[in-house]
Amino acid sequence: MSVDLDPSDKFSAYAHPERLVSTDWLQQRLGTPGLVVVESDEDVLLYETGHIPGAVKIDWHTDLNDPVQRDFIGSEAFAGVAGSKGIARDSTVVIYGDKNNWWAAYALWVFTLFGHEDVRLLDGGRDKWIAEGLPITTDPTTVTPLEYPVIPRNDAPIRALKEDVLAHFGNPLIDVRSPEEYSGARSSMPAYPDEGALRGGHIPSAASVPWARAAAPDATFRSREELDAIYKDEAGLTEGDKVIAYCRVGERSSHTWFVLTHLLGFEGVRNYDGSWVEWGNAVRVPIVVGSEPGAAPAPR
Amino acid sequence: MSDTEIPARLAEIREDFLALEQRDRLQLLLEFSNELPELPERYKDHPDLFERVIECQTPVYIFVEIDADNGVHLYATAPRESPTTRGFASILAQGLDGLAVDEVLAVADDYPQSIGLTEAVSPLRIRGMSALLARTKRQLRERRGA
Numbered sequence: 102m103s104v105d106l107d108p109s110d111k112f113s114a115y116a117h118p119e120r121l122v123s124t125d126w127l128q129q130r131l132g133t134p135g136l137v138v139v140e141s142d143e144d145v146l147l148y149e150t151g152h153i154p155g156a157v158k159i160d161w162h163t164d165l166n167d168p169v170q171r172d173f174i175g176s177e178a179f180a181g182v183a184g185s186k187g188i189a190r191d192s193t194v195v196i197y198g199d200k201n202n203w204w205a206a207y208a209l210w211v212f213t214l215f216g217h218e219d220v221r222l223l224d225g226g227r228d229k230w231i232a233e234g235l236p237i238t239t240d241p242t243t244v245t246p247l248e249y250p251v252i253p254r255n256d257a258p259i260r261a262l263k264e265d266v267l268a269h270f271g272n273p274l275i276d277v278r279s280p281e282e283y284s285g286a287r288s289s290m291p292a293y294p295d296e297g298a299l300r301g302g303h304i305p306s307a308a309s310v311p312w313a314r315a316a317a318p319d320a321t322f323r324s325r326e327e328l329d330a331i332y333k334d335e336a337g338l339t340e341g342d343k344v345i346a347y348c349r350v351g352e353r354s355s356h357t358w359f360v361l362t363h364l365l366g367f368e369g370v371r372n373y374d375g376s377w378v379e380w381g382n383a384v385r386v387p388i389v390v391g392s393e394p395g396a397a398p399a400p401r
Numbered sequence: 402m403s404d405t406e407i408p409a410r411l412a413e414i415r416e417d418f419l420a421l422e423q424r425d426r427l428q429l430l431l432e433f434s435n436e437l438p439e440l441p442e443r444y445k446d447h448p449d450l451f452e453r454v455i456e457c458q459t460p461v462y463i464f465v466e467i468d469a470d471n472g473v474h475l476y477a478t479a480p481r482e483s484p485t486t487r488g489f490a491s492i493l494a495q496g497l498d499g500l501a502v503d504e505v506l507a508v509a510d511d512y513p514q515s516i517g518l519t520e521a522v523s524p525l526r527i528r529g530m531s532a533l534l535a536r537t538k539r540q541l542r543e544r545r546g547a
Binding site: 142143145146149150160162163166179199 | 431434488492522526
């Protein structure tokens with residue numbers, strides 16, 4: 102049972118307007134059968150301090166990651182999480198969160214691994230909802246658990262592993278971390294613990310486009326025109342490109358994945374979730390230090 | 402870890418967390434978060450004194466004071482939108498307050514891992530609290546050496 106789309110003009114300029122809803126749209130539809138509102142934040146306690154009435158919480162770390170194997174949860178676990186939050190396979194899931202929807206985009210990407218069809222982001226996320234004075238509550242949400250089917254996780258279309266990146270050289274890579282992390286300056290600050298990687302720098306040939314450039318000051322996504330200017334004119338992406346995005350552990354880059362896939366319409370965009378924590382520690386992979394992208398090595 | 406290295410207030414806090422179910426531990430952390438004291442007036446206009454804890458993804462700043470009686474006071478500031486980080490800072494600010502420098506330096510480095518929050522909050526996030534403790538100790542060593 103799918104809930105109607107948000108017909109806003111801003112969204113219609115994007116490649117897939119059905120992936121976004123506005124705060125107005127959501128406010129008018131709270132409580133609609135078939136709609137589940139999910140909050141997903143960086144901070145595991147933020148939901149408890151106040152959330153959209155009726156929203157459930159999905160935590161990126163404690164709900165979506167496998168506690169033992171370093172991986173996302175498997176099919177059974179996902180079915181368990183989704184069902185326990187009152188989500189059915191045909192639910193319209195609207196996800197919102199803090200920090201320009203950073204973690205919300207990550208949750209949406211994980212839902213996509215399991216092929217959940219109707220999953221959308223609230224444009225502007227938690228910050229915009231609160232800034233507009235819309236209702237927030239600390240009342241616990243009563244959930245009627247549902248049966249969510251066990252769906253095989255399909256990684257290949259949207260997830261890149263290290264081997265996929267090595268084979269991808271010659272095609273565009275986007276590094277979405279801060280300029281300091283990109284150049285390698287950040288992990289080498291004296292007397293401070295580093296970011297968990299042995300070396301600082303970036304994957305050869307990757308263009309630097311910090312993820313938050315896609316967000317406007319009010320946490321909404323920038324307009325189609327602005328995004329085209331950043332990713333096409335500036336970073337040099339052209340239609341038909343197969344892109345891999347990465348960051349430190351793969352969450353900031355799922356935000357960029359959302360932008361490239363759903364707002365700009367690139368097909369076959371993959372998120373390399375191993376990202377710098379894996380690449381910066383891996384044996385026998387090349388890196389580049391400094392602010393220049395560097396040449397792409399031969400693919401292997 | 403030997404309990405002899407854990408000062409009484411920190412040990413109490415640990416017992417309080419461990420006595421609770423996972424879900425309630427988050428609520429207790431939220432209470433700590435709400436209790437993080439405001440900065441004393443004399444430090445409010447001195448951002449220069451505060452050190453950013455970069456291991457926490459949210460902006461949290463700390464400053465460690467040693468009073469005339471050699472007692473340690475940890476001051477921290479973190480935004481309301483970062484309740485977990487505020488909670489971590491509040492646990493340490495309350496648990497270390499008034500201890501002698503040597504007592505703080507003797508606190509086991511793995512105290513943050515021992516209070517039963519690793520599962521409720523995730524090991525990655527607990528690293529933020531470990532960093533708070535490590536930086537507190539480093540400031541004390543620097544101040545004592547100076």
